[in-house]
Amino acid sequence: MTQSTSSRSTGRDDAVSGVEIVFDDIVKTYAGTSGPAVDHLSLTIPAGEIVMFVGPSGCGKTTSLKMINRLHEPTSGTITIDGEDIRQKNADELRRHVGYVIQGGSLFPHMTVKQNIALVPGLLGWDKERTAKRVDELLDLVGLKPDRYRDRFPRELSGGQQQRVGVARGLAADPPVILMDEPFGAVDPITRQRLQDELLSIQEALRKTIVCVTHDIDEAVKLGDRILILTEGAKIAQYDTPENVLAAPANTFVEDFVGAGSALKALSLSRVAEVELFPQTSVKVGESVADAKERASRAGHTSVVVLDEQERPIDWLWLRALQGETVREPDEDRDLLTISQQATLNDALDSMLVSTHDGVPVTGAQDRYAGVATFSAVTSLITSKNQQAQGSSGDAIAQAPDDADLEEATAGASAGSGAPDGEDG
Ligand SMILES: Nc1ncnc2c1ncn2[C@@H]1O[C@H](COP(=O)(O)OP(=O)(O)OP(=O)(O)O)[C@@H](O)[C@H]1O
Numbered sequence: 001m002t003q004s005t006s007s008r009s010t011g012r013d014d015a016v017s018g019v020e021i022v023f024d025d026i027v028k029t030y031a032g033t034s035g036p037a038v039d040h041l042s043l044t045i046p047a048g049e050i051v052m053f054v055g056p057s058g059c060g061k062t063t064s065l066k067m068i069n070r071l072h073e074p075t076s077g078t079i080t081i082d083g084e085d086i087r088q089k090n091a092d093e094l095r096r097h098v099g100y101v102i103q104g105g106s107l108f109p110h111m112t113v114k115q116n117i118a119l120v121p122g123l124l125g126w127d128k129e130r131t132a133k134r135v136d137e138l139l140d141l142v143g144l145k146p147d148r149y150r151d152r153f154p155r156e157l158s159g160g161q162q163q164r165v166g167v168a169r170g171l172a173a174d175p176p177v178i179l180m181d182e183p184f185g186a187v188d189p190i191t192r193q194r195l196q197d198e199l200l201s202i203q204e205a206l207r208k209t210i211v212c213v214t215h216d217i218d219e220a221v222k223l224g225d226r227i228l229i230l231t232e233g234a235k236i237a238q239y240d241t242p243e244n245v246l247a248a249p250a251n252t253f254v255e256d257f258v259g260a261g262s263a264l265k266a267l268s269l270s271r272v273a274e275v276e277l278f279p280q281t282s283v284k285v286g287e288s289v290a291d292a293k294e295r296a297s298r299a300g301h302t303s304v305v306v307l308d309e310q311e312r313p314i315d316w317l318w319l320r321a322l323q324g325e326t327v328r329e330p331d332e333d334r335d336l337l338t339i340s341q342q343a344t345l346n347d348a349l350d351s352m353l354v355s356t357h358d359g360v361p362v363t364g365a366q367d368r369y370a371g372v373a374t375f376s377a378v379t380s381l382i383t384s385k386n387q388q389a390q391g392s393s394g395d396a397i398a399q400a401p402d403d404a405d406l407e408e409a410t411a412g413a414s415a416g417s418g419a420p421d422g423e424d425g
Pocket residue numbers: 030031033037055056057058059060061062063064
């Protein structure tokens with residue numbers, strides 16, 4: 001088993017709230033089956049990291065995950081969480097300290113958002129005031145306005161919003177360990193990207209131990225500090241950082257699984273944080289329209305990014321669309337597409353394909369506005385990464401995008417240069 005240092009966790013150990021999980025020679029044979037679903041799995045999941053379980057259907061990912069919260073019991077072997085054998089704990093008690101998020105959120109339909117999130121705190125005997133405060137805090141964390149959403153029923157939410165509530169529920173009692181089974185499988189690609197970005201920013205602050213099953217190798221590369229690639233019987237094909245899995249697949253199985261043909265995968269390793277952002281003029285809700293226009297014109301910009309009181313981007317307007325005395329909030333149903341600095345260059349390209357401007361506003365800590373990633377800045381970074389890769393043989397070259405891949409990925413996007421609002425339209 002490789003224990004190389006994860007690039008995303010280096011130097012932040014002081015903030016870790018997660019704990020280590022160890023599988024020691026775990027076997028799971030279901031009654032009435034011929035062979036074991038999990039065949040002698042030994043594995044250490046470091047505290048505070050995200051480990052992604054991937055592998056072909058039926059290889060034992062979900063069985064392995066569900067043994068951590070004792071939804072399945074091993075036939076033999078031992079699992080410890082923070083050094084404690086989980087069999088020493090009552091299964092219900094254990095599950096209250098291990099968050100669990102599954103596809104679609106699996107919310108109780110007859111309960112409101114608030115009641116759904118408050119389930120485990122309720123079981124832990126938290127008082128009303130503490131629980132209510134925690135529910136609102138979590139709704140904020142997953143990007144849902146508490147006043148607007150806490151009293152809704154699941155049927156009154158979109159799929160992506162239900163999934164957000166599912167994540168909030170998994171985090172509710174502040175568990176050190178969170179298990180996720182295909183958490184973002186049932187939502188559209190843009191919502192999935194946002195939820196992934198949110199998970200990464202939440203993790204940046206909380207540093208839980210997160211174990212996540214996915215079918216999507218791109219998701220594994222994006223979210224994982226480490227990726228566990230399994231073959232049938234939960235045999236380890238490779239357990240390593242995304243960088244190492246992509247650059248040095250352990251065998252042909254991993255090579256095939258990772259998809260040697262997909263040259264754009266390395267883009268999943270590069271983050272928007274590396275892109276030089278364009279300082280598109282920003283204006284605050286409530287600010288005078290005349291002042292806003294004045295400032296934008298002075299900077300030579302024909303559009304402005306509108307921010308709310310918390311400096312989060314909520315709209316991107318051409319100057320001619322700025323009307324009235326003061327800058328107003330956009331209509332409720334207008335949702336500005338933004339990307340976080342945690343997003344990958346792949347995500348950035350995807351977002352640009354559906355953006356009406358030649359770029360996408362980028363958010364940093366607490367979702368605050370950081371600037372605009374323009375199409376040309378993203379593509380020139382990709383080109384320079386491509387050149388770097390070609391200059392260092394035997395490295396990540398095989399994964400660098402070639403021109404044909406780039407063309408495919410960016411087809412349809414306008415190739416503007418410089419400022420994102422150069423072409424007013
Ligand atoms: N309750 C069960 N009873 C009997 N066999 C089971 C049970 N659950 C899973 N299995 C078998 O155990 C093996 C591993 O299943 P598991 O669900 O862990 O795989 P997986 O990798 O999560 O698959 P998928 O990606 O399709 O969800 C499979 O052969 C499956 O048929």
